[in-house]
Amino acid sequence: MADHLYVSTRKGLMIYTHRGESWVHTSTAFTGSPVTLTLASPDNRTVFAALNLGHFGVKLHRSTDAGASWTEITPPMFPKVESSEADAKAPAVSQIWALAWADPKNPNAMWAGCAPAGLFYSPDLGATWSLNEPLWNMPERARWFGGGTVDTALHSICVDPRNAQRVAVGVSCGGVTLTEDGGQTWSIAGHGMRSDYTPPNQAEDPVTQDVHMMVQCAASPDVYWLQHHNGIFRSTDNLKSWHEIKNAPVSGFGFPVAVHPQNPETAWFVPAQKDEYRYPVDGNVVVNRTRDGAKTFDTLRRGLPQGDAWDLVYRHGLAVDETGNRLAMGSTTGALWASENGGEDWSLLSAHLPPINAVKMA
């Protein structure tokens, strides 16, 4: 069971350790600086932290001692376009939106997803990064557009546990794109999704879907769950198609989704008022959980604020550990909750953190 919790916030990285029956705040790194995302190795020794320093750009730091000390390393950067001084549109990374291990058999291989929506590969634990040119040069990319930000964002990376050459990425707004040869060639894998924010004749265009978050079940990798701007979608046929889940209570809008690592029928969502406003419906923070493949949902609220709450949970703000029992969730108003029983009961770890960008357990 995971015993480290990395909480990426607007003003630092708060590290919690599980002791006894609860999480204890044990250290803070990058105090005052915006931390946007972390990734930890399965043994929790190697940890990456992505920062966005605003004036001074996107930074990446690596720890090899479970977050006790950190070294700044070179972040992913787009290749230099010649005469770019005159070309204001030449891309530059504005945010690291996803970090993932690229191959269970190679502990040094990593993927990073960025805004603008480039996918970068590192063969050497982040020492060097290279842009995946085939995805970046895919003609369909010209139709991608930003969701929530000017830049497009590649925020979801699903490396197939059966075959690391098979990687699906989710882009806001660019649908789902799949490679089966380690990134040499890519195909569109967003068929079945639907958007309300485009003219009706383009609603089913798989290339312009606003994926908020996509996850893949570790034990049943044919099954993917996806929180979309216009609702919840699921694929049970290894990304050949998506079908919409229309019966989620409270709201189908939201940002995060987590799937049970062993049970493809179980997934968690955090609904929010859709979509021009973003706050908990009726001021109640709840988690929607299904345990039967979305035939039915439980709306879980024990331990979560009911009434007058304004907490929004971002796409990386919900995490589940490898057992499927331990969850953590952090909000834009700085509340951090954890559950030990699959979300049935939540305990408040802090109500006073800075806005939380991401939570990760290891």
Add this chain to the structure above:
Amino acid sequence: MVQVHFTSHLRHVVPTGAIEARGGNVAEALCDVFARYPAARGYVLDDQDRIRLHIAVFVDGIHVRSGVLAHPLNSDSELYVMQALSGG
């Protein structure tokens, strides 16, 4: 020699106080500094070697707002690299 000053916010990657540099324009002077303090480069320049959007550069007391890197320097120019308040 050109005198280059960086905001103290960058003190972990480049010294505070005047740094002497050679260069006939802002780009050359900054490159001379970054050759000695390579970790500072990515804090001031982006992927395309452009001045980051929310970095303000002053040359001899003037806030240079366009064509920053090509802006000419005298041999005794004073260059300030600051965080622009537009960035938050």
